[in-house]
Amino acid sequence: MLIYLHVASTIVVRGLERYEAINSNDVAAKFQIAKRLPAESYENFEEMLKIHSKLKIEFRKILKEADASILKEPPAEYSFLHLKRDILLHMLKNCRFCERRCGVNRYEKFGFCRCSSLSYYSSEFLHFGEEPELIPSHTIFFNRCTFACVFCQNYDIVYSDDYIFDAREMARIVDIRRKHGSRNVNLVGGNPDQHSHKIIEMLIYVESNVPIVWNSNMYHSDELAEIIEDVVDVWLGDFKYGNDKCALKYSKAPNYWEVVTRNFLRAKDNGELLIRHLVMPNHVNCCTEKVVEWVSKNLGSDVRFNLMFQYYPTYKAFQYPEIARRLNDEEMKNSLFVAAKHLKNLV
Ligand code: SF4
Numbered sequence: 001m002l003i004y005l006h007v008a009s010t011i012v013v014r015g016l017e018r019y020e021a022i023n024s025n026d027v028a029a030k031f032q033i034a035k036r037l038p039a040e041s042y043e044n045f046e047e048m049l050k051i052h053s054k055l056k057i058e059f060r061k062i063l064k065e066a067d068a069s070i071l072k073e074p075p076a077e078y079s080f081l082h083l084k085r086d087i088l089l090h091m092l093k094n095c096r097f098c099e100r101r102c103g104v105n106r107y108e109k110f111g112f113c114r115c116s117s118l119s120y121y122s123s124e125f126l127h128f129g130e131e132p133e134l135i136p137s138h139t140i141f142f143n144r145c146t147f148a149c150v151f152c153q154n155y156d157i158v159y160s161d162d163y164i165f166d167a168r169e170m171a172r173i174v175d176i177r178r179k180h181g182s183r184n185v186n187l188v189g190g191n192p193d194q195h196s197h198k199i200i201e202m203l204i205y206v207e208s209n210v211p212i213v214w215n216s217n218m219y220h221s222d223e224l225a226e227i228i229e230d231v232v233d234v235w236l237g238d239f240k241y242g243n244d245k246c247a248l249k250y251s252k253a254p255n256y257w258e259v260v261t262r263n264f265l266r267a268k269d270n271g272e273l274l275i276r277h278l279v280m281p282n283h284v285n286c287c288t289e290k291v292v293e294w295v296s297k298n299l300g301s302d303v304r305f306n307l308m309f310q311y312y313p314t315y316k317a318f319q320y321p322e323i324a325r326r327l328n329d330e331e332m333k334n335s336l337f338v339a340a341k342h343l344k345n346l347v
Pocket of ligand 1 (some may be wrong): 094099100102106113114115146
C-alpha cells in the first residue's frame with residue numbers, strides 16, 4: 001500500500017493541478033476555505049441569499065490567493081458553509097435541486113427522485129476501480145437518482161434506501177479513510193445532487209484537507225450550482241447523450257442538452273473537470289460524436305476525458321433492442337477514432 005500511494009502521489013494530470021495541490025497539502029480544499037469564512041445567520045430566506053451572494057465574492061478572492069496556511073486558522077463558529085447548509089434546508093421546502101424542478105416540499109413528500117429530507121446511502125469504501133488520478137477514492141454510494149436510466153448499472157442502489165446517512169458519523173469516516181490513503185471524497189450513487197444538504201452538513205464536520213469530487217449526471221439546477229460549486233473541487237461529470245431525444249427515451253430527462261451543456265460550462269469556470277462518457281451500442285453517431293465535438297469546442301481539447309466501453313445491457317435495457325447488447329469492435333474503433341481526433345487528454 002505504501003509503495004502504491006507513493007506512486008499515486010506522483011501523478012499530475014493536466015487540468016487537475018489544483019486537485020493535486022490539495023493532495024500535496026499546498027492549498028486548501030474549497031470547503032475548508034468556506035468554513036473559515038464567517039457568515040451571519042438569518043431566518044429570512046431572501047436575506048440568506050443576499051448574504052450568500054455577498055460572501056461568494058469574498059470567497060472567490062480568498063480562493064485565488066490562499067495557500068494551505070489558511071488551514072491553521074480555526075473554522076468560524078457560523079460560516080459560509082453553515083449558511084449554504086441552511087439555504088439548502090430552506091430549498092427543500094420547494095425542491096428545485098435538479099432540473100426536474102418538482103417543487104415538492106421534501107419534508108412532507110417525495111419528488112421524482114423519491115428522496116425526503118433524509119438521505120440514505122448504500123456503501124462507502126476505498127475504490128480502486130476509478131480513473132488513475134482518483135484512486136484510492138473514498139466513494140460514497142448514495143441511494144436514489146434524479147434520472148431513471150433504463151440501462152442503470154446501479155439499479156440495486158438507486159431503487160432502495162439502505163443506510164441512513166448521518167452527516168457527523170460520515171465525516172468521521174471521511175477523516176479515517178483519508179488517514180488510510182484516500183485521495184478524495186467521491187460523491188456518487190445514484191446521484192449526489194438530491195443529497196446536497198446532507199453533504200454540506202457532513203463537510204462542516206470533516207477535519208481533513210481532502211478534495212471533493214462531485215460525481216454526477218450534471219442535471220442539477222442553476223440554483224443548486226450557486227450553492228455547491230464553492231465546495232466542489234472536481235466535477236466528475238457524466239455526459240451521456242448528444243441530444244434530447246435519446247435522453248428522454250433512456251433516462252426520462254427532458255431538456256437534457258441545454259441543461260447539461262450549461263452546467264459543464266459553469267463547472268469549467270468553478271472547479272476542475274473530469275468527464276466520463278459511456279459509449280452505447282447504436283449511439284456512436286447521435287451521442288458519442290456529438291458529445292466529443294461539443295466538449296472539444298467548448299471545454300477545450302485538453303480537458304480530461306474518459307471514454308468508457310464497459311456498457312452492458314441490464315435492468316430494463318432488454319426492452320430496447322437497439323441497446324440490448326454490448327458494444328461491437330466497430331463501435332469501439334469508431335468512437336475511439338472520433339475521441340482521439342478531437343481530444344488530447346483521454347484517460
Ligand atoms: S432533487 Fe430533483 S427529482 Fe428530487 S425532488 Fe428535487 S427537483 Fe425533484
